[in-house]
Amino acid sequence: MINPIRESNPSDEYLLEILNEYAVDVLRQEDWEVGESLKRRQIPMSQLRPLGESYQISLNLGQNFAVNSIREILQEQIKAVALFIRDFQIGVLGQRMSLFHLYEIELKLNNSLRYDLTFESGKLVIHIPYWQAIVLKRYLTYNEIKYYWERGLHLAKSSPSRNFWWLLNPIGEFRSNLRSMLLLAIQRQIEKIDKFFVKFGLMDDESKKSLLAGDDIVKSTKVKDSAIAFLKANTNRDKLGVNLDALLKDKDEATLLQLMGVFKKNLADAAQMEELIDAGSLTLQEEIQDEQSQVDVKMFGFVNVGNYHRIDLSLNVSAGYLKKYVDIIPRNTDVKAVQWGFVNIYRIDDITVKPNFHGAVTLNFETAALERALKELELLE
Structure with a gap:
């Protein structure tokens, strides 16, 4: 002690x-x-x-x-x-x-x-x-x-970040859920790449061969075609904005295998994963700011008290090139209230409901990792 x-x-x-x-x-x-x-x-x-x-x-x-x-x-x-x-x-x-x-x-x-x-x-x-x-x-x-x-x-009470701390907190529930989902997806993607290497007998580590049955380990002259097909199947070509067939068709087998290896390395890069989560959080914040909230309140009676709050967050931080790999499902708010009577009191707080973790944000991490690999190997400008 x-x-x-x-x-x-x-x-x-x-x-x-x-x-x-x-x-x-x-x-x-x-x-x-x-x-x-x-x-x-x-x-x-x-x-x-x-x-x-x-x-x-x-x-x-x-x-x-x-x-x-x-x-x-x-x-x-x-x-x-x-x-x-x-x-x-x-x-x-x-x-x-x-x-x-x-x-x-x-x-x-x-x-x-x-x-x-x-x-x-x-x-x-x-x-x-x-x-x-x-x-x-x-x-x-x-x-x-x-x-x-x-x-x-x-955080200071006057800070705009305080109202949206649920979204920006590095260790909060929102970002923790994004990390958990990304880690699971990344681990599955890395396992697919390992299986690809095992299938063509390209891994020396014997323990990795448990990924496939012995009969599935084959030698093939079609490694090049299989690598291109794998990359196309496991990334979002629309997000990447590149025709992989045209980009990779003239590359030799060694280059494609190197690309697969760098792709795997980038998938395991926790720093880039955090950058993408930042991009997702900021993009969602921007979407919330831009959403159209319409409030139409009609009140009749002796005493009417109304209180409508619209709280937005303003952060001047750029999400960078990773923003294109973030998809947001927007939420539109349409509030209408009609009241009548002797005393009417209403309160509407539109602070934006926390989005469903599995539906509000989609992060195309695999495609971001592939773009980075292509740039590292100077296959993409």
């Missing part, structure tokens, strides 16, 4: 140094679980960096606080933060985010009455009320930090 306190009453400067070292050690301890979790999701270890290189836990202990008297509370707070960082890293598959990237969590002592979280430019600040730490011996637990984050309470 780590005990960073090596003297009974260290100075504040020395204590700060010790606690910073403790934070680094705690993050290092969580690396193993992150690696094992992502390995089960078939994320290549080469794509991962140690937590200590990706995140920082810092302390801002201020002045005029008896820091040594709450050192155990600060240690517990550091542990809770490290657990949140660990699960955040697992949730984003070890990748950097272009939207709401988290790189540092700062613990800041102050004289406020209650705990509060703020977030800006990738830095999450946990404001710790000194009186709660010293009187109540209380710290913000892992579950409480997660509660604040999941509900967007770390």
